[in-house]
Amino acid sequence: MLSSGSCSFQDHILGLFSNSAEAEANYAAARQRLLAALANWRNQTANSLSPDPDSSSPTNLLDYFEQLERTVIRNSADLASPLCMGHMSGIYPRFMALIGELILSLNQNLVKREASPVLTQVELETLAALHRLIYNQTSGFYLRHVQDHASTLGLVTSGGTLGNLTALWIARNLSFMPRHDFPGIEAAGMTRALEHYGYESAVIVGSRLMHYSMEKAAALLGLGTQNVLLLPVDRDNRLETSALQDCISDCATHRKRIIAVLGIAGTTECGSIDPLQTIAEIARAGNIFFHVDAAWGGPLLFSQQHRRLLSGIEQADSVVLDGHKQMYLPVAASALLLRDPTAARAIEKHSHYMLQEGSGDLGRRSLEGSRNGAALFFHAALRLIGEQGYGFLMEENLRKSRIMAELVRMRPEFELLSESQTNILLYRGLPLALRGRRMSPFSSEEHAVINAFNERLQKQQSQAGRTFVSRTTIALGNASPAAPLVALRAVITNPLLQQHHMQSVLEDQVSIMAELENQADRETSGCFAVHPVR
């Protein structure tokens, strides 16, 4: 049948899908080339891809891989290097590559059981293990809810943004459930929900250091970004709980429905952890949904030594953990955990061709539709690293973070801006003329000079590509947000990171600062002098 109209081109195309001996040999050769190229992966002179990929006829496999080697592989960012200290993800244990190969080979689709009979079960069991990490229910609880199609202990999502969005979607729906003749916000929409329940608006409340995905979620969910109420933080960058109490009173007065109070277990900017216990008590007193964004800090729960930092998280209605951050999974795999196994029914959907009621298809209660078996990354990690292994890794990260803080503090070229509770450090370089001034505060003019200096420093460092830290703009602690500082942001999370790497990063920055000063000297403007000529 397939021979009708076939020719060598058509055989070639069909050959791409087959396991013939010839295809195998070609494949093996391409894989060898790929592995060799990855082994030699270095940042070299960029070769841009052709801007307009000519897709009119197939290209030879080896030719294509040769092109990828010259372009993609050589010029990608080496995020797994210990000298690359600015990202929250990058390195993963080597076994993850095998798990990735397995997920790809099986190519199951977690949207329905028929297309993922085992991996659906793996996801349910893995979520139960993560749920236990946070909520520590009985074995009976987990046995029951893993088997019960009506229950949802959590969801694996393609990243923390989707996890946070799903949590707030559930929270929104639980705030405006069906009642009397009102069919619920999911069916009737935001406007009728507010009208029926008698509110002016629906809001999300949390620290002003919340991740920008909350703003995105508020926009998507029809609340509007203006209805994300950003509260001040204390000098340790933790939510001011008195402000939270005031805000809740204020919302009641003004008929604003708080759909969720947010706690942050590891802010993206500086790693600070909100007082979750107190927030939990306030939320419970107000009968408000409590969501914890533990994308960064969640794995501290594995450490017997540090898990007290997250006390109160077990009272959260929902928690997001990022696998690709401190669980060392590939980008991007996250998990949303739900304290109440019935909560996700508030977002349940059905379709005719699948997801029939009672089917146990995971797609009934997920934001995403088709999804691969990323749960297996979590499963393997929990087995092969294990709770004890993660505990050790988290303890090391915090220990090394203190060392890095000390290294910064010891050098006059730098100023430590925030000694993190966890393992994200903010600091900045100081222009020559402003060093050794730690006892007398900088003027706002001086801050502006230092800001410009650090922006150039980080850009130059990033371009040079020898070492890396990221850059943020932050009003620290209870400082006025009107005077934000440009900060260098070091993320201490690579298990292979050692003290000499930290020193190399700082020395690289010192040498770039010297270059910047020289450039400034050569320019008449002297832009890093104390009083810039304007």
Place this chain on the structure above:
Amino acid sequence: MLSSGSCSFQDHILGLFSNSAEAEANYAAARQRLLAALANWRNQTANSLSPDPDSSSPTNLLDYFEQLERTVIRNSADLASPLCMGHMSGIYPRFMALIGELILSLNQNLVKREASPVLTQVELETLAALHRLIYNQTSGFYLRHVQDHASTLGLVTSGGTLGNLTALWIARNLSFMPRHDFPGIEAAGMTRALEHYGYESAVIVGSRLMHYSMEKAAALLGLGTQNVLLLPVDRDNRLETSALQDCISDCATHRKRIIAVLGIAGTTECGSIDPLQTIAEIARAGNIFFHVDAAWGGPLLFSQQHRRLLSGIEQADSVVLDGHKQMYLPVAASALLLRDPTAARAIEKHSHYMLQEGSGDLGRRSLEGSRNGAALFFHAALRLIGEQGYGFLMEENLRKSRIMAELVRMRPEFELLSESQTNILLYRGLPLALRGRRMSPFSSEEHAVINAFNERLQKQQSQAGRTFVSRTTIALGNASPAAPLVALRAVITNPLLQQHHMQSVLEDQVSIMAELENQADRETSGCFAVHPVR
């Protein structure tokens, strides 16, 4: 430094991240085991995973893989088999495994350029190629917009649901843009937007065969699922455009703002394609955003012979294509294409630590945050399969679909319910007593009997696991939706599928039907008799 407090356990954990000779050998052995297990992959007796993964201490790599072999690998669904004809994804060309290995190895994060300097560019160029497939602008257009950080030709998303959601998010925001003192719906939320613009509600309009992700999007975006207006279809399961015109008039009368009119290029249920040209004209006349869900049928554009089926798609404001369906990518990679490169500014977000304005970071205008380099799957496919290769594959799918329809029609055991315009076929098995009745219509009682029969047939077939088609419930054409039929759904998309596979699937079903009749005979109820005893 790392030696402080180290012991063999800690060395083991750190060893998971390193490339030592010992780790390499262990890794190579595990990979061999994995490949052998995949090669022997068969559906065998299920071995359930332990319900409660003991994660307190690390497990040996080979032991873990041995467990995966017994559980996950042996019992996963073989979606790439030509006998598995019910899913929309499954098989992919072998080179995709190499691309997957590369994406995983590089582990770039597409949310920002600093973490994906080359793959950001690859994504932009790949989206330009897909944009050209639909919109066919000049080379100058693509050169300009690929380079311009203010432009967005499209987005790669983790699946079509997120693509559709993003399109409708953009459409919603464009319907309620900032104006005078109103800051726009993104900032102010749904209620204030309706109030300011003077509407009662915001709605999405399209055929009742639209994918369930539209309902999900309407729920998420604050419209409410009741505000998805489902219009009737003609006898070929294509949107009734007269109903669309009536609906638009009705919405104007009742102050309903249509944020988007939907066209479907390949319904999930039966592969039908809406009259996109006519819908485009109606949408343009009404100044309404026109979104086309081409998740299934989009690749027909590659075929010179069939691309006319999608005429009018080039007038869509946005189009979703699923990579993991008929572009033969692994699950789940999709692309959203935007006709107007400025449209996505309506959802732009910033953050301090990245996504600074003008940065060119893709995360500024994506629903997702951290994402991997899935764009490389599309890039490789366009090079190694190419437009001509895809054209051939699509033509084969439609040709084989006609053969399958003929095979069903020839056998008295079956009734063909829908001869697809494309390559999804609906048919059903007939109980013995109801065969050979094609000229006289079935009573609704008889339909109910046939429905129950087909539900059991498909469940039994799925459980037996030798062959697979999916099952749906559908009111076909302009039939009353009050009398939906249970249908078997064959998806003809595997390039290795041949006529003998189709015959095997049908023969398997015939033998299962005989078993069901025997069972029914043994039961006094005779549940597949014409007049079921109640």
